[in-house]
Amino acid sequence: MKKVLSVFLCLTLLVSMVPLAFAQEEKTTLSIMYWDATDEKENDDFYWWVMHTYENWEKKDQVALEMLPQTGSSNDMFTKANLMMQSEETSPDIYMDDSFQAVADSAAGYLMDLSDVLAGWNSWNNGSFYEAAKSMVIGEDGGVYGIPFETDARGLWVNTQVLADAGLGAEWAPKSWEELLTGLRQIKAQLPDVIPIWYKPIANSEGTTVNNLLLFLMGTPDGLYDWEAGKWNVKSQGLLDTFTFYETTVKEGLTGTLSELVSSSTESYAYQYLRDGKLGMFVGGSWVAGSQFVKGASFEWEGYENALKFIPVPTQFGQDGGYVTVSGGYALTIPEKSDAKELAAEFLMAMMDDVEGLCHRTIRNGSLACRAINEAPNYNEYTSRPYVELATSFLEWTKYRPQIGAYSTVSSCLSTALEMVVTGTSPKDAMNDLARDVANAIGEENTQSLIE
Amino acid sequence: MKKQPVRKFVFLLPATLIIAVFFLIPALLCVAYSFTDLALTGSNAKQLTFVGLSNYAKMFADTKVLRAARNTVVFTLGSIAGQSILGFSIAYLLREKRVWVRRVVGSIVMIGWVMPEVVAATCMNSFFADRGTLNAGLNLIGIKGISWLFTYPMLTVILANIWRGTAFSMMNYQAALDDVDTSILESAMLDGCGEISSIFRIILPVLKKTVATNSMLITLSTLGCFGMIWILTGGGPGGKTNTMTVLMYVNAFQNSQLGYGVAISMALLVIGVVFGLLYTRMLGEGEKNEAQD
Secondary structure (H helix, E strand, O other): HHHHHHHHHHHHHHHHHHHHHHHHHHHEEEEEEEEEEOHHHHHHHHHHHHHHHHHHHOOOHEEEEEEEEEEOOOOHHHHHHHOOOOOOOOOOOOOEEEEEHHHHHHHHHOEEEOOOHHHOHHHHHHHOOOHHHHHHEEOOOOOOOOEEEEEEEEEEEEEHHHHHOOOOOOHHHHHHHHHHHHHHHHHHHOOOOOEEEEEOOOOOOHHHHHHHHHHHHHOOOOOEEEOOOOOEEEEHHHHHHHHHHHHHHHHHHOEEEEHHHHOOHHHHHHHHHHOOOOOEEEEOOHHHHHHHHOOOOOOOHHHHHHHEEEEEEEEOOOOOOOOEEEEEOOEEEEEEEOOHHHHHHHHHHHHHHHHHHHHHHHHHHEEOOOOOOOOOOOOOHHOOOOOOHHHHHHHHHEEEEEOOOOOHHHHHHHHHHHHHHHHHHHHHHHHHHHHHHHHHOHHHHHHEEEOO | HHHHHHHHHHHHHHHHOOOOOOOHHHHHHHHOOOEEEOOOOOOOOOOOEEOOHHHHHHHHHOHHHHHHHHHHHHHHHHHHHHHHHHHHHHHHOOOOOOHHHHHHHHHHHHHHOOOOOOHHHHHHHHHHHHOOOOHHHHHOOOOOOOHHHHHHHHHHHHHHHHHHHHHHHHHHHHHHHHOOOOHHHHHHHHHOOHHHHHHHHHHHHHHHHHHHHHHHHHHHHHHOOOOOHHHHHOOOOOOOOHHHHHHHHHHHOOOOOHHHHHHHHHHHHHHHHHHHHHHEEEEEEEEHHHHHO
């Protein structure tokens, strides 16, 4: 009896494996690596988009998808992806990369140049994409290494009630750093219990650099990168002034308690204080309201649409059009070592042409679309979101992070220098340390000083 | 007789192979990589270039490294002192106590140690946070709380590490204390030796080897400590708790400069070797003294 049973079991096993074997031979697998920070799995908006495209894709029957969600910090994902893309065995076929990191990854030879593919794609060439966004993922060699799908803008989230109570008026909009500081001082004078401004000053964080520091640094006459010389400006009056601006906010008590400001949950403090009317303004990205204050989010705030305003950061002296914003965003890329590049490219284009899926992702993620999506059935939901139109209008002054492979390293050093300034190092010392750190990391020949 | 060496070799082979594959080769590779510009991304990642001693030259010019080395030594010495003294005291006080007392106290002390580092660090974070358990407790008895992680970051990470590591010292000393001959203690007591002086004049000299071994083991685990610091302070504020391991991680995985990160880990290795030599010296001298006696 036992014998019969075991033979039977073996047979069942064998038989059940047959269709599996056949199925595997037929379908090509596309693996997709993407960032799902909070492990939402099937509820993730990117996942939804991929599945939406896949269900309606003509090649659905020939292709199977393997989803590779990455949880945790984006930095951990970059590290893992970089290691995976070094080998054919582990490389994903599609990788959702942050645009600034994609430039570095292209310099490393990890990503496929999509120029030829895109040349034959209607949507890329008929003006559907914002030209500025297209340039986000152009590598140092001029190749196009990814299709950007979402972008954003950065500015000041202000609590209009605080502005009104401080006597600045809800319509207050500073036109230079001096006006901004005057406003902050007035808030402090009129409302001693309210913190005038909050920003993220944490070391080794791209968020610190791009969501905060660059908004001020890019608004000085000296930029971060000198395109003509091909060098990073690691010492400049602009950098010194920027650091001094932050030093002033700390010294005059215009920002939060240092222990909270430099803690790992600095942003949570800001959101909470802003909602509770204890904070005047927060330097942050256009996605903040849509991801933090909406119903069901961590800092749910009823009526935030009326209490909260999004205003642009002024340039230092009001020069160059008066305002500055910095944009980033994610892009879809194809690793050089993928074994199904053609198919992956086809799927990418199908995803970008699936405007409904893209629109869904953009709405849920609180970002701005990189291409026209007005044909999407859910387009109304997109435009009816507060701040979308406003944030889109910011793109007029937008600056992108320098598309140079070394940017991520420079950014890390910049954020470290800012934390030093905020915790008491003098702007000058911080700048000297920064210059040395950057020179150390990317070579002194790639840096320059604009002042003595 | 002649077959003996061959047999020895055969028996040693599996262990040697495992050590070679999982330890020796990676360690040697690390040494090799520290002379290259190995990077995770960016143009340096395209091809590996030999850059000679430039990573090390960079390191000596980098004030952060010096500061991190100093922080590492402070962190390590603080942890050794705290864990040893506390561990020994608990073990000594629990000696000859009832079984259930030993069990209850022992288990409580062990909690920090059996938890994974990340969990322990998260617990410590909510304990020391501005609105954490510690400050709430202080407020209850009328003392105004302070922001531990910001005002005394180094002290706080050391305390957190002591909390986690004390159990290990306690167990070491408990085992060793059982070996101290009670008749010596009793006769010392009869000769009029007090409790404190019996600790310093009898127990500690007898436990000398345990002290050295225990310190050595704590040193090794503390030098490599990363999760606790990373979660509590991330090396901040303003680099005040930036140790060599944190610096290494930041350079290798956040700035993508693996070559430089590996070079820093080599410096960490040197610090470890110096400590190691000190302890072996200490043990060696102890043995010499015993031989002379």
